[in-house]
Structures are given as C-alpha cells and as structure tokens.
Amino acid sequence: MCQLLGMNCNVPTDICFSFTGFQARGGATDVHSDGWGIAFFEGRGTRVFLEPKPSCTSPLAELVRQYPIHSKNVIAHIRKATQGVVGLENTHPFMRELWGRYWIFAHNGNLLDFTPELDGCFIPVGVTDSERAFCWLLQKLRRRFGGTPPAPADLFAAIHELTLEIARHGEFNFLLSNGDWLFAHASTKLAYIVRQAPFTQAHLKDQDVTVDFSDMTTAADRVAVIATLPLTDNEAWTVMPAGTLWWFAEGEPVQMLETRPGPEKKPA
Amino acid sequence: MCQLLGMNCNVPTDICFSFTGFQARGGATDVHSDGWGIAFFEGRGTRVFLEPKPSCTSPLAELVRQYPIHSKNVIAHIRKATQGVVGLENTHPFMRELWGRYWIFAHNGNLLDFTPELDGCFIPVGVTDSERAFCWLLQKLRRRFGGTPPAPADLFAAIHELTLEIARHGEFNFLLSNGDWLFAHASTKLAYIVRQAPFTQAHLKDQDVTVDFSDMTTAADRVAVIATLPLTDNEAWTVMPAGTLWWFAEGEPVQMLETRPGPEKKPA
Numbered sequence: 001m002c003q004l005l006g007m008n009c010n011v012p013t014d015i016c017f018s019f020t021g022f023q024a025r026g027g028a029t030d031v032h033s034d035g036w037g038i039a040f041f042e043g044r045g046t047r048v049f050l051e052p053k054p055s056c057t058s059p060l061a062e063l064v065r066q067y068p069i070h071s072k073n074v075i076a077h078i079r080k081a082t083q084g085v086v087g088l089e090n091t092h093p094f095m096r097e098l099w100g101r102y103w104i105f106a107h108n109g110n111l112l113d114f115t116p117e118l119d120g121c122f123i124p125v126g127v128t129d130s131e132r133a134f135c136w137l138l139q140k141l142r143r144r145f146g147g148t149p150p151a152p153a154d155l156f157a158a159i160h161e162l163t164l165e166i167a168r169h170g171e172f173n174f175l176l177s178n179g180d181w182l183f184a185h186a187s188t189k190l191a192y193i194v195r196q197a198p199f200t201q202a203h204l205k206d207q208d209v210t211v212d213f214s215d216m217t218t219a220a221d222r223v224a225v226i227a228t229l230p231l232t233d234n235e236a237w238t239v240m241p242a243g244t245l246w247w248f249a250e251g252e253p254v255q256m257l258e259t260r261p262g263p264e265k266k267p268a
Numbered sequence: 269m270c271q272l273l274g275m276n277c278n279v280p281t282d283i284c285f286s287f288t289g290f291q292a293r294g295g296a297t298d299v300h301s302d303g304w305g306i307a308f309f310e311g312r313g314t315r316v317f318l319e320p321k322p323s324c325t326s327p328l329a330e331l332v333r334q335y336p337i338h339s340k341n342v343i344a345h346i347r348k349a350t351q352g353v354v355g356l357e358n359t360h361p362f363m364r365e366l367w368g369r370y371w372i373f374a375h376n377g378n379l380l381d382f383t384p385e386l387d388g389c390f391i392p393v394g395v396t397d398s399e400r401a402f403c404w405l406l407q408k409l410r411r412r413f414g415g416t417p418p419a420p421a422d423l424f425a426a427i428h429e430l431t432l433e434i435a436r437h438g439e440f441n442f443l444l445s446n447g448d449w450l451f452a453h454a455s456t457k458l459a460y461i462v463r464q465a466p467f468t469q470a471h472l473k474d475q476d477v478t479v480d481f482s483d484m485t486t487a488a489d490r491v492a493v494i495a496t497l498p499l500t501d502n503e504a505w506t507v508m509p510a511g512t513l514w515w516f517a518e519g520e521p522v523q524m525l526e527t528r529p530g531p532e533k534k535p536a
Binding site for chain 2: 051087088089099126
C-alpha cells in the first residue's frame with residue numbers, strides 16, 4: 001500500500017513542514033520505499049517531481065523539503081508497490097491534460113479486475129491499476145461533458161458516480177486536482193485538518209520538528225491538509241469515514257458525498 | 269528567442285556536463301532568463317523539471333546539474349519570452365501522452381498567425397505559440413494514425429509534413445521525443461555532435477570546465493548532443509542547415525529531410 005498527502009489552500013502556501021513528516025515515511029519511519037512523487041500547481045502550471053526510490057534518502061526529496069514552492073493545490077504520494085514494478089512510469093502522481101488544464105492523480109489501494117475499455121484519449125504509460133483508473137475517469141469525464149468543462153457541482157457529481165464504479169473493484173483512496181479544487185476519496189483511510197486563525201504550533205509525528213504557523217500566516221489564510229494518517233500529534237485531525245468523497249476548495253471542504261455501496265437491489 | 273538542448277544516446281547517459289554550459293546561458297553568459305526546463309526519459313517514464321526563473325541562479329537547476337540522471341533522451345530549454353507571460357504554464361518543455369507514451373516538446377522561434385482548429389484532444393494550458401503547435405501536431409498524428417502508433421518511418425514522414433505546415437508561420441526550431449527517438453528541426457539555427465569512441469576531452473564555451481569522456485564511457489557508447497549553438501569550443505559540431513528535419517536514434521542521425529518551402533506553384 002501507499003500513503004497520500006494533499007494540500008488545498010486559499011492562498012499559495014508552501015508544504016515544507018508537512019512534507020518533512022511525510023518524507024520520513026518513505027523508508028525511515030515507515031515502509032513506503034518504492035518511490036515518491038509530488039505535484040504542485042502554480043496557477044495553471046504544474047511541477048511534478050518523481051523518483052522511483054525511497055524519499056527518506058533522496059537528494060531531490062531533500063530539495064523539495066527545503067525549497068518553498070507556493071501552491072494552492074499539492075498532491076504527494078509515497079509508494080509501496082502492489083501492481084507494477086518499481087519504475088518511473090509507475091510512480092505517482094500521474095498527470096494528464098483535459099479541457100486545457102492539467103489534472104493530477106494519486107492513489108492508495110488496490111483494484112482487482114479493473115480492465116475497462118479505453119477509447120485512446122487517455123492511455124496508461126505504466127502498468128498500475130492506479131493510472132488505468134485515472135485514464136478511465138478522465139475519458140468518462142470528457143465523454144460526458146464534451147469539449148467544455150462543466151459547472152463545479154456537476155463535475156463533483158460526475159466524479160462521485162465514477163468513483164462508485166471504480167470502488168467496486170477494491171480499495172480506492174485517491175487525491176485528484178485540476179489546480180482549482182482538490183477531490184479526496186476515503187475508501188478506507190484518509191484524514192484531514194483545516195488550519196486557520198488563530199494559528200498555533202504543530203509538532204510532527206515522524207520527526208521532532210515543531211512549527212509555529214502564527215509566525216508565517218495572515219488572519220485570512222486557510223489551509224486544508226489531507227493525509228492517509230495524521231502528520232502531527234498535537235492537533236485535532238478529522239478522520240474521513242470510509243466511503244466518503246470530499247470536495248475541497250479555498251482551504252476547506254465544501255461538499256461530501258457517500259460512496260459506500262447501498263444494499264444490493266434484487267431484480268423485481 | 270530561446271535556446272534548445274537535446275541528447276539522444278544508445279545507452280542511458282547523464283547530461284550534467286552539457287547542462288553545465290547550457291545553464292550558464294540562462295541569465296549569466298546569455299540573456300535567456302525567463303525560465304528553463306528539462307525533461308528526462310527513463311524507460312517509458314519521464315521527469316520534467318520546470319522553473320519560470322533564470323537557470324543560472326536556480327537551486328533546482330543546480331541540483332539537476334549535479335545529479336546524474338541517466339537517460340537515453342533528454343530535451344532542455346531556456347526561455348526568452350516572445351509570446352506568453354513569464355509563468356510556469358508557459359515554460360518549456362511541454363508534455364502530453366499519445367498512444368500510451370509521453371511526448372516532450374520544446375521550441376525556439378516565433379510563429380505568427382498560427383491559430384489552427386483544435387478538436388479538444390490536446391488543448392494548450394498556457395498561451396504560447398509553441399504549446400499550440402505541439403498540441404496541433406499531436407492532434408494531427410492521432411487523426412492520421414488512429415489508436416495505433418505507426419512504423420517509425422511513417423511517423424517521421426508525417427512529422428515532416430506537419431513541420432512544413434507549421435514552419436510557414438515563422439521560425440520553428442524544435443526538439444520532440446517520445447523516449448524512443450528524438451526529432452530535431454533546424455528552422456534557422458541548430459547544431460549537433462556525435463560523441464563516440466575514441467572519446468576525448470571536451471571544453472565548455474560558457475564555463476571553464478573540461479571533461480574527459482574516455483574516463484566515463486565504454487567503446488560501444490554513442491551520444492548525440494543537439495543545441496542551438498555549440499556548447500564546446502574544441503570539438504567539431506555539425507551546423508544543421510536551415511530548413512532540415514532530423515531523426516536521431518541510438519545516438520546518431522538516421523534520416524534528414526528538407527523543410528525549405530519549394531518555389532510556389534502557380535495554378536495551371
């Protein structure tokens with residue numbers, strides 16, 4: 001399995017503190033040593049750093065940890081391979097363009113017998129179930145809405161419907177963003193925290209590092225951090241119930257929809 | 269205008285030496301300070317580093333210069349903005365997926381009145397003429413060959429035909445790769461060198477750095493380096509004539525086609 005880290009903010013914010021704790025789980029304080037990656041949106045542009053090696057000993061991860069890139073949406077992933085060899089082409093997050101915007105996707109879980117028909121618009125480059133699910137999801141969004149991006153609520157409803165279909169095949173925790181919003185699915189395990197004024201101190205679980213957010217924020221700042229497991233040990237994280245899909249915008253959740261399959265309907 | 273750097277090899281090779289000279293042109297020994305980027309293919313995977321700042325003072329460029337990433341195909345670019353503001357979304361090289369492979373593209377030049385119809389398969393995220401040309405080129409390749417990648421010679425012939433169409437609109441030096449091959453168009457200015465046994469010393473033009481390739485190669489290694497202007501001052505670079513499109517594979521040019529428009533044909 002893998003671990004996910006996401007950030008959605010109302011002002012461009014750096015993720016150095018959270019990434020410090022997350023990076024340690026890639027081979028030091030935890031076992032996810034088959035690769036790591038992080039994607040930053042900066043306006044419409046994206047920067048994606050990928051490495052098919054443990055993050056805890058990577059000079060590139062060290063640079064990312066120390067180099068404050070200010071972003072409103074970030075998605076990071078550390079990998080413990082389930083499907084697909086260890087290799088750059090199988091390293092999350094994945095990126096595609098749809099409707100003239102980049103889309104970023106990372107997955108924690110394992111999908112079985114998920115081999116949908118792909119029409120050629122989005123084809124996986126690697127061999128993971130994760131990239132296949134991402135390609136299929138984008139294909140379905142394009143087929144449904146054509147060449148014009150839908151209203152945000154319609155987009156969220158469509159992602160909800162597609163998540164239900166994919167989640168039938170297994171564990172499907174994911175983070176998805178187009179730079180405007182961050183969508184997070186808690187299939188089994190995901191938690192979040194919203195940091196806003198009055199800002200206080202936070203202390204990492206995985207390293208003895210404390211930060212005082214009141215030193216570096218303004219009263220209007222709002223930052224949502226989403227992670228497989230809480231990153232700090234002195235803050236109140238909200239555990240997202242298994243089977244919930246969340247839409248984050250401007251640093252807070254704006255809508256949640258359930259994705260637990262209801263009782264199966266018997267044919268009449 | 270901008271500058272281009274490409275590398276195509278028969279064994280995965282690092283580009284640290286060439287990038288050292290190239291990086292200096294991004295604001296130190298030359299004026300291309302509006303951003304830089306470099307893409308490495310590692311198997312089917314790619315890593316793209318982008319920054320909308322001068323490369324000569326960038327900690328990220330410094331890491332790339334020192335961090336030996338072994339790749340058979342590399343494309344790098346330093347930008348002096350002509351169309352599109354300085355911003356991450358307008359920073360080369362650009363990436364898209366076609367036929368389950370990543371494609372990387374960087375452009376030096378300026379296209380005027382190039383506003384082709386795009387069918388929605390590939391839409392620019394930024395506002396450069398370069399990304400528009402890349403999206404249109406991939407759209408035409410997909411329309412022509414459908415869901416199946418063509419034989420390499422057919423692909424090269426199609427790229428040649430499309431280059432002719434785009435080059436009518438202005439200066440169109442470019443590098444394009446899918447990880448297997450590197451295509452290079454000398455619209456006005458491009459040069460290359462093939463390094464192979466017996467390897468010798470090379471000395472950079474832009475920094476007083478010498479490398480002895482015989483220390484780090486085997487007799488079978490072959491590396492083609494393509495650049496807007498030669499990077500070394502003691503090697504024999506081949507200037508690619510204006511109006512030529514080149515196909516590089518396994519570290520050497522395998523085919524060249526002319527792209528100079530012939531005399532206009534009058535209707536009979």
